[in-house]
Amino acid sequence: xxxxxxxxxxxxxxxxxxxxxxxxxxxxxxxxxxxxxxxxxxxxxxxxxxxxxxxxxxxxxxxxxxxxxxxxxxxxxxxxxxxxxxxxxxxxxxxxxxxxxxxxxxxxxxxxxxxxxxxxxxxxxxxxxxxxxxxxxxxxxxxxxxxxxxxxxxxxxxxxxxxxxxxxxxxxxxxxxxxxxxxxxxxxxxxxxxxxxxx
Amino acid sequence: xxxxxxxxxxxxxxxxxxxxxxxxxxxxxxxxxxxxxxxxxxxxxxxxxxxxxxxxxxxxxxxxxxxxxxxxxxxxxxxxxxxxxxxxxxxxxxxxxxxxxxxxxxxxxxxxxxxxxxxxxxxxxxxxxxxxxxxxxxxxxxxxxxxxxxxxxxxxxxxxxxxxxxxxxxxxxxxxxxxxxxxxxxxxxxxxxxxxxxxxxxxxxxxxxxxxxxxxxxxxxxxxxxxxxxxxxxxxxxxxxxxxxxxxxxxxxxxxxxxxxxxxxxxxxxxxxxxxxxxxxxxxxxxxxxxxxxxxxxxxxxxxxxxxxxxxxxxxxxxxx
Numbered sequence: 001x002x003x004x005x006x007x008x009x010x011x012x013x014x015x016x017x018x019x020x021x022x023x024x025x026x027x028x029x030x031x032x033x034x035x036x037x038x039x040x041x042x043x044x045x046x047x048x049x050x051x052x053x054x055x056x057x058x059x060x061x062x063x064x065x066x067x068x069x070x071x072x073x074x075x076x077x078x079x080x081x082x083x084x085x086x087x088x089x090x091x092x093x094x095x096x097x098x099x100x101x102x103x104x105x106x107x108x109x110x111x112x113x114x115x116x117x118x119x120x121x122x123x124x125x126x127x128x129x130x131x132x133x134x135x136x137x138x139x140x141x142x143x144x145x146x147x148x149x150x151x152x153x154x155x156x157x158x159x160x161x162x163x164x165x166x167x168x169x170x171x172x173x174x175x176x177x178x179x180x181x182x183x184x185x186x187x188x189x190x191x192x193x194x195x196x197x198x199x
Numbered sequence: 200x201x202x203x204x205x206x207x208x209x210x211x212x213x214x215x216x217x218x219x220x221x222x223x224x225x226x227x228x229x230x231x232x233x234x235x236x237x238x239x240x241x242x243x244x245x246x247x248x249x250x251x252x253x254x255x256x257x258x259x260x261x262x263x264x265x266x267x268x269x270x271x272x273x274x275x276x277x278x279x280x281x282x283x284x285x286x287x288x289x290x291x292x293x294x295x296x297x298x299x300x301x302x303x304x305x306x307x308x309x310x311x312x313x314x315x316x317x318x319x320x321x322x323x324x325x326x327x328x329x330x331x332x333x334x335x336x337x338x339x340x341x342x343x344x345x346x347x348x349x350x351x352x353x354x355x356x357x358x359x360x361x362x363x364x365x366x367x368x369x370x371x372x373x374x375x376x377x378x379x380x381x382x383x384x385x386x387x388x389x390x391x392x393x394x395x396x397x398x399x400x401x402x403x404x405x406x407x408x409x410x411x412x413x414x415x416x417x418x419x420x421x422x423x424x425x426x427x428x429x430x431x432x433x434x435x436x437x438x439x440x441x442x443x444x445x446x447x448x449x450x451x452x453x454x455x456x457x458x459x460x461x462x463x464x465x466x467x468x469x470x471x472x473x474x475x476x477x478x479x480x481x482x483x484x485x486x487x488x489x490x491x492x493x494x495x496x497x498x499x500x501x502x503x504x505x506x507x508x509x510x511x512x513x514x515x516x517x518x519x520x
């Protein structure tokens with residue numbers, strides 16, 4: 001039951017995907033509950049969207065500690081700014097914008113290592129087949145690391161998270177046409193880089 | 200509508216992402232405990248925000264006041280001067296061709312529109328988010344919701360729109376396009392140039408709609424919640440202008456926002472209004488009579504104020520050899 005009662009702190013939460021009370025509710029209902037004062041609804045929202053936020057932060061920063069630092073900042077900002085969130089917007093794109101900005105701030109502080117230098121986690125799920133070349137042995141990870149971070153963010157948001165150009169543009173603070181051009185350039189660079197790395 | 204590369208999307212999905220460091224959530228919980236709001240998980244309730252109906256009523260009053268002022272200004276102009284006269288809407292072929300017409304607006308107003316758009320870009324470059332916010336029209340402000348949310352994207356703006364402030368060879372063409380409802384003028388300012396983006400060069404363009412604000416001022420409308428609804432299909436926008444056929448149309452997907460699209464040719468060389476003649480098709484295309492002249496072209500597709508979700512623009516730079 002949302003809206004009161006005994007609740008767990010964030011660290012004691014259940015599944016990362018946001019299980020537990022309120023997990024069956026949609027984002028809009030959880031946002032409404034959180035804005036009305038239900039902290040557990042906010043917890044559920046964060047845990048539900050955390051995998052996507054980690055993907056963006058990891059791809060941009062390439063360093064686990066930098067990723068966690070940026071996400072700490074972003075989640076605190078989201079917590080304090082939730083009252084200004086407009087319910088007609090998508091919570092995920094709103095949170096992505098906050099996370100992207102936090103990652104940019106992290107990059108400016110220069111606390112990251114180059115993505116290509118990071119040892120990728122174990123790629124146990126690499127599938128055989130046509131995609132094998134770009135999924136095997138962290139090849140894509142290395143290729144992504146060679147992209148400028150604006151292109152990297154664009155390809156992660158559009159190809160990775162499925163955002164349309166306009167939403168990605170709002171997250172990134174650029175015009176939709178800029179998203180299209182960055183995407184085109186990023187994909188071309190990825191193809192080249194994957195061919196080089198895969199040889 | 201997405202433009203997702205399915206192969207890359209599949210590969211990105213398989214790419215592993217590390218879990219948080221141990222204690223991440225406890226650390227966050229501790230940090231939230233010291234924020235102005237109460238600790239999550241404490242069982243206490245946060246202070247509730249004002250009732251939604253009160254916020255909605257305030258917004259409605261503001262919109263009513265702004266609309267009323269804008270209409271009053273528009274009606275007060277009984278001698279509108281050299282307003283843009285758009286050519287007739289094409290209606291005979293799936294790829295509609297309409298002669299381009301040069302449509303200069305009143306020169307001082309055109310200059311003001313150019314200054315408004317460039318000033319907004321320079322505000323973002325300089326980090327003057329308050330100035331940029333005040334220069335924006337109601338649609339753009341509504342898209343962000345609040346100044347605080349807009350200002351939170353400061354870093355992104357500096358690396359995005361802000362880079363136009365120092366673009367090499369920057370030019371800004373202005374076309375007067377009117378509004379779809381015919382009540383007021385609006386302008387499309389197309390800015391072109393070569394930008395330095397993270398050490399690489401990007402030869403591209405951006406178009407900003409400038410509208411008449413209450414009191415006679417001009418406001419920039421760079422954001423619309425519906426901007427997903429308009430994009431250039433051919434030629435595909437790229438950092439280096441793509442080659443385009445002399446007789447090949449510029450094709451856009453209007454995404455159901457409007458049945459006709461205004462094309463601004465080369466910034467200020469001409470404006471045409473084109474309608475798709477395929478029933479139900481969102482695709483609208485334009486090629487000038489006799490084809491494109493050799494050289495570099497900039498075409499902006501726009502759905503001007505008055506249509507649902509408008510104003511929205513999409514721009515492409517291309518080379519015709």
